Amino acid sequence: SRRRSSVIVIGAGVSGISAAKVLAENGVEDLVILEASDRIGGRIRNERFGGVSAELGAGWIAGVGGKEANPVWELASQSGLRTCFSDYSNARYNIYDRSGKIFPSGVAADSYKKAVDSAIQNLKNLEDNDDSINVTSEHHSAPKTPIELAIDFILHDFEMAEVEPISTYVDFGEREFLVADERGYVHLLHKMAEEFLFTSDDKIMDSRLQLNKVVREIQHSRNGVVVVKTEDGCVYEANYVILSASIGVLQSDLISFKPPLPRWKTEAIEKCDVMVYTKIFLKFPYKFWPCGPEKEFFIYAHERRGYYTFWQHMENAYPGSNILVVTLTNGESKRVEAQSDEETLEEAMEVLRDMFGPSIPNATDILVPRWWNNRFQRGSYSNYPIISDNQVVNSIKAPVGRIFFTGEHTSEKFNGYVHGGYLAGIDTGKTLVEKMNKEKERDSENQNQN
Ligand code: FAD
Incomplete structure (x- = not known):
C-alpha cells in the first residue's frame, strides 16, 4: 500500500x-x-550502564557563556536537564607516562605551547598555500615523543579551538557542560x-x-x-x-x-571527511584514580598516537558510579570496533595498570559504541x-x-x-x-x- x-x-x-x-x-x-x-x-x-545513564553519542552542550545564547543550552534550561561544567583545561597537567609518573606541569605546559604554536604555523602555511614551507616545517616539528604525541592528539582531535577560531566557541562561549541526566x-x-x-x-x-x-x-x-x-x-x-x-x-x-x-x-x-569518535565506558568495583574537579580528565602518553590517550572519570557527573570513560578516534576507533569487547577491556586494563599500578581491580563491565559500523551512521560527525x-x-x-x-x-x-x-x-x-x-x-x- x-x-x-x-x-x-x-x-x-x-x-x-x-x-x-x-x-x-x-x-x-x-x-x-x-x-x-x-x-x-x-x-x-543513552544506555543504562553501571547503574547510570551513559551517553554513547553527544555528551556535551558545547559553547555556553558567550555573547549569544546557544539554543540547545536554552532548551536544556527550559526542560531542566541536569548538566555539569567540564573543565578540560586541566587535562594537560594530568599526563601520565607509562611508568605512572605525572609529567611536571612546567614540562607539560611547554610541550603544549610548542604544539599550539606549530599547529598555528602549519595552518598559516596551508592558508598561504605554500606547500614547500608546509612540508619542511612539518618535518621540523612533527611530534615524536609520547608526551608530544599525546598533546598532538588532544590538540587536533579535541581542542582545535586554541589554533583556529571555531564559531561554536566564538559565538556561544567557551564553556562546555556535560549532560548528566538519567533521562538522557x-x-x-x-x-x-x-x-x-x-x-x-x-x-x-x-x-x-x-x-x-x-x-x-x-x-x-x-x-x-x-x-x-x-x-x-x-x-x-x-x-x-x-x-x-x-x-x-x-x-x-x-x-x-x-x-x-x-x-x-x-x-x-x-x-x-567523516570523523569517528568512540567513548568507551568501564565500570569498576571501586575508585583507584584521583578525584576532584582538576582531576576529571587525564591523559596517557604512549608511543602510539591516540592509543587510549584521553580519559575522564564520571565522579563529577555521577558520584559513586566508579566509571571511567576513555575516548578513541578515527583509526583507533575502527580498530577497536573490529575486535571483541573482551580484547578492548584487556588493552584498557593494561594501560590503566601502567598509570595506576598492578594492583588495581579489573573492570567488571565495558560498553563500546560502534558508530563506524552502524549502517545508519557510518561515523560520528562531519x-x-x-x-x-x-x-x-x-x-x-x-x-x-x-x-x-x-x-x-x-x-x-x-x-x-x-x-x-x-x-x-x-x-x-x-x-x-x-x-x-x-x-x-x-x-x-x-x-x-x-
Ligand atoms: P543524526 O542524529 O544522525 O540523525 C539522522 C537520523 O537518520 C538517525 O536517527 C538515523 O538512524 C536516521 N537514518 C539514517 N539513514 C536512514 C535511512 N536510510 N532511513 C531512515 N532513517 C535513516 N555534539 C555536541 O554538540 N556535543 C558533543 O559532545 C558531541 N559528541 C559526540 C560524540 C559522538 C560519539 C557522536 C557520534 C557525536 C557527537 N556529537 C556531539 C555530534 C552530534 O551528536 C551530532 O552532530 C548530531 O546529533 C547530529 O544530528 P543529525 O540530526 O544531523 O543526525
Missing part, C-alpha cells in the same frame, strides 16, 4: 525533529517521519517532539512517526511526486522529502537515488577540511529537485555539534515552508486565470 503526505522527513535525529517541528508549526501537519532505528535521537543516544540528552528531543506529535506517558503515539523504517530508495523528478521505498517493502509518496541522514550514510550505498544525484552533489559529499571553501557545504546542503538536505553536516558554522543539527533542521524546515507557500500562491494564481 502507498501512503501519501505532503512531506517525508527521513531521520528522527535532532535535525529531522527540528525540521518537522518547523513544518508542523507552519501548517504542514501532513508529514511522515521515517526513522531507520527503533528510537528517536540518532547520534543522541535525548530528553530534549522528546520535549521538542511533544510540541507537535501526540504523546502519552512520555511515549510518542503519533502515526506520523514511523520507526524501524529503513529508506533504501528515493525516486524523484522535478515536477512529479517523490516516491520513497523502505527495506520492509513499504512505499511512501510526497511532494517533498527532507533527508537528514549523516554524511557517512550519504557516502555509503544505503540509499539509492533514481535518477542518481548529480555530479556536483556527489562530489561535494565525497569531499567532507569534518570539513580546514581549508575548504563554503562551496562544499553549500553544495551538500543544496536541494536536488524536491529533495531537501539537512543534518549537522549542512550547518556552515556549527557542523559536528548538536546545535548544528538543531539549527540546520530549522533552516531547512523554513526554506521548504517558503517554497511550498510560493507554490501555493502560483497554483491559486493559475486557477484564477483559468
Whole structure:
C-alpha cells in the first residue's frame, strides 16, 4: 500500500525533529517521519550502564557563556536537564607516562605551547598555500615523543579551538557542560517532539512517526511526486522529502537515488571527511584514580598516537558510579570496533595498570559504541577540511529537485555539534515552508486565470 503526505522527513535525529517541528508549526501537519532505528535521537543516544545513564553519542552542550545564547543550552534550561561544567583545561597537567609518573606541569605546559604554536604555523602555511614551507616545517616539528604525541592528539582531535577560531566557541562561549541526566540528552528531543506529535506517558503515539523504517530508495523528478521505498517493502509518496541522514550514510550505498544525484552533489559529499569518535565506558568495583574537579580528565602518553590517550572519570557527573570513560578516534576507533569487547577491556586494563599500578581491580563491565559500523551512521560527525571553501557545504546542503538536505553536516558554522543539527533542521524546515507557500500562491494564481 502507498501512503501519501505532503512531506517525508527521513531521520528522527535532532535535525529531522527540528525540521518537522518547523513544518508542523507552519501548517504542514501532513508529514511522515521515517526513522531507520527503533528510537528517536540518532547520534543522541543513552544506555543504562553501571547503574547510570551513559551517553554513547553527544555528551556535551558545547559553547555556553558567550555573547549569544546557544539554543540547545536554552532548551536544556527550559526542560531542566541536569548538566555539569567540564573543565578540560586541566587535562594537560594530568599526563601520565607509562611508568605512572605525572609529567611536571612546567614540562607539560611547554610541550603544549610548542604544539599550539606549530599547529598555528602549519595552518598559516596551508592558508598561504605554500606547500614547500608546509612540508619542511612539518618535518621540523612533527611530534615524536609520547608526551608530544599525546598533546598532538588532544590538540587536533579535541581542542582545535586554541589554533583556529571555531564559531561554536566564538559565538556561544567557551564553556562546555556535560549532560548528566538519567533521562538522557535525548530528553530534549522528546520535549521538542511533544510540541507537535501526540504523546502519552512520555511515549510518542503519533502515526506520523514511523520507526524501524529503513529508506533504501528515493525516486524523484522535478515536477512529479517523490516516491520513497523502505527495506520492509513499504512505499511512501510526497511532494517533498527532507533527508537528514549523516554524511557517512550519504557516502555509503544505503540509499539509492533514481535518477542518481548529480555530479556536483556527489562530489561535494565525497569531499567532507567523516570523523569517528568512540567513548568507551568501564565500570569498576571501586575508585583507584584521583578525584576532584582538576582531576576529571587525564591523559596517557604512549608511543602510539591516540592509543587510549584521553580519559575522564564520571565522579563529577555521577558520584559513586566508579566509571571511567576513555575516548578513541578515527583509526583507533575502527580498530577497536573490529575486535571483541573482551580484547578492548584487556588493552584498557593494561594501560590503566601502567598509570595506576598492578594492583588495581579489573573492570567488571565495558560498553563500546560502534558508530563506524552502524549502517545508519557510518561515523560520528562531519569534518570539513580546514581549508575548504563554503562551496562544499553549500553544495551538500543544496536541494536536488524536491529533495531537501539537512543534518549537522549542512550547518556552515556549527557542523559536528548538536546545535548544528538543531539549527540546520530549522533552516531547512523554513526554506521548504517558503517554497511550498510560493507554490501555493502560483497554483491559486493559475486557477484564477483559468
Ligand atoms: P543524526 O542524529 O544522525 O540523525 C539522522 C537520523 O537518520 C538517525 O536517527 C538515523 O538512524 C536516521 N537514518 C539514517 N539513514 C536512514 C535511512 N536510510 N532511513 C531512515 N532513517 C535513516 N555534539 C555536541 O554538540 N556535543 C558533543 O559532545 C558531541 N559528541 C559526540 C560524540 C559522538 C560519539 C557522536 C557520534 C557525536 C557527537 N556529537 C556531539 C555530534 C552530534 O551528536 C551530532 O552532530 C548530531 O546529533 C547530529 O544530528 P543529525 O540530526 O544531523 O543526525
